Amino acid sequence: MPIPRGTPAVDRTLLRDDVYRRLRDAIVEGTFTPGEQLKDGELAEWLGVSRTPVREALLRLASSGLVVALPGRSTTVSAVDAPAVRDARDVVAAMHELAVREVTGRLSDRDVERMREANGRFAAAVSSGDVGAALDADEELHRIPVVALGNHAIEAVLEQFGPLVRRAERLRFDLDGQASTEQHERLIDLIAAGDAPGAAAVAFEIWRSLPAEPEG
Missing domain, CATH: 1.10.10.10 (Winged helix-like DNA-binding domain superfamily/Winged helix DNA-binding domain)
Structure with a gap:
């Protein structure tokens, strides 16, 4: 090794x-x-x-x-196993959906601004072709509502299953991130507007739409 x-x-x-x-x-x-x-x-x-x-x-x-x-x-x-990644992805999507639903209406203006700043870094990283920086910014953006909620059970589930999803995502990351940037913007706008059902639905879709199969 x-x-x-x-x-x-x-x-x-x-x-x-x-x-x-x-x-x-x-x-x-x-x-x-x-x-x-x-x-x-x-x-x-x-x-x-x-x-x-x-x-x-x-x-x-x-x-x-x-x-x-x-x-x-x-x-x-381990090899990247599509069924295992798919199962983990669905669990992760459900946890982010729940966190966003519960925290919308209670997230501070500063936290909303931090999400916008993270999305700006995400878009810049995608434009420059920096996959690592893009995924780091994406992780930061989605973690803000989770941390703000303070539900340790959700955090523990994401700690266990999130890395499996992230590895698969890194292996097939699409550098055409315009759609992801726009999804992030919609999520943030709905949170800022206090629309908990709408924000939760977007959060779920962002994660649920990640392909389980690696490229190639």
Whole structure:
């Protein structure tokens, strides 16, 4: 397994959640690719931690569907499985629909403005062909209503299933993002107008319309 170079080791007091997020992001972003074997010793050396938090993180990643763990044998990055992605996408869509429905009418003007700013960054990233920045801005935009609501059950579900959807999305991201930008604008306008049913429907459609199949 090739280990990325030039990434600084993290502090040895790194929390288990931080180890999990570093490994999760490496898979979602394609640093570790489908079928690649992940060795806990090498990962621990890369991150500058002991093997214990790495092993715990790999178990969490297995429950999210990002890795396949065979106890006593090996752990590999999972293939992009269309049915699994479709199931995760539908759950994620339902969670965003619920969050938007519940928070509309209570979201602050500043949070609405932050969503508009994130959509501006999304549009700029799409125009420049920066897939990573576009997906980061998209993630930021949709996370604002979720965080504002403060429903930890919704956040936990999105934490588990969101990365599987994001990895599939990254693999087939369409750089013609005009339609997505316009959907975001409609969502934000409906939230700002206090139209909870309308905003929730748009939020659901944004996520539910993501293809489950990777390109090619």
